[in-house]
Amino acid sequence: MPKHHRSNALFRIRFHGRGGQGVKTASRILGQAFFLAGYEVQDAPRYGAERRGATIFAYVRASHDSIYERGIIRRPDLVVVADETLVEIPAAGVLQGVTKTTVVLIHSKLTAEDWIKRYTPLEKVVILHPVKTRRQELHLDSAACAGAAACLAGVITRDHLQRAIEEEFVGQKGSLVQANLTQALDAYNQMALDSGLVIAGSGDQGTTPASPDWIDLPFEAADISAPTIHAALTSTQVTTGLWRTLRPVVDENICRRCGLCSSYCPEGVISLDDQGIPVIDYVHCKGCLVCVVECPAHAIHAHPEPVPEGEQT
DSSP states (O other), X not given: OOTTOOTTOOEEEEEEEETTSOHHHHHHHHHHHXXXXXXXXXXXXXXXXXXXXXXXEEXXXXXSSOOOOOSOOSSOSEEEEXXXXXXXXXXXXXXXXXXXXXXXXXXXXXXXXXXXXXXXXXXXXXXXXXXXXXXXXXXOHHHHHHHHHHHHHSSOOHHHHHHHHHHHTTTSOHHHHHHHHXXXXXXXXXXXXXXXXXXXXXXXXXXXXXXXXXXXXXXXXXXXXXXXXXXXXXXXXXXXXXXXXXXXXXXXXXXXXXXXXXXXXXXXXXXEOTTXXXXXXXXXXXXXXXXXXXXXXXXXXXXXXXXXXXXXX
């Protein structure tokens, strides 16, 4: 056990990812590993819009004492980023509460130096390099994130991690369990030099609750009263639901015709025409804006949803 860990210190760990990447599973694996190591544990996910590609958070707290904190972890000791594209999206809140003592683990092909140069708040960055595997070896990056986080905590052994994964995937096919186990233990080994880097309790929340982030919504004038529904099926502009407030728009003059946006789109709604220009199916686009972040030429921009004719005020 690293000497800087107090016996009654509280680990505060925050996971960030997108729906479908197994962030909830990663937090459950890490929480179970902490429990097997003799800790009191909390682990809980937090959803926005429950859809593939949407941002998702998960929180893990672990301590030898009873845990009375609840809710959002505002000042984490460790931030685990399963999808590096989220760092560049302010609304995802990846860097919220990050201090000089916070360890930030990023699943990325870039180096730690690259991330530190990009973002001033980052000082203690650890990179979890993606591992290439055969397609038939079904695995989840979530297992790798959990394995790396377990090693960085410095109080979880490989045996604790292995048992946690076996319990998480109990009843699943042996090949699936083994693939996740291999992924997690490889990530655990990859973090060996930084084992115990996370300082438990460094992100102390304090005794005064943080003020809420208020959002002021302007009152929209109505003829008689509001809110009111004038007719059925009033959401034809957003066929997939009401969550899309921004839509990606391609600037054909800048587009390099590389096709990366089509490859990265989690819903597969971007196709390429005969000239290689991206064509976006807005009927099924959910507005996750992954294409905006991934476009190397910055040819895709986020634009507010247009207001239907006759509804302008």
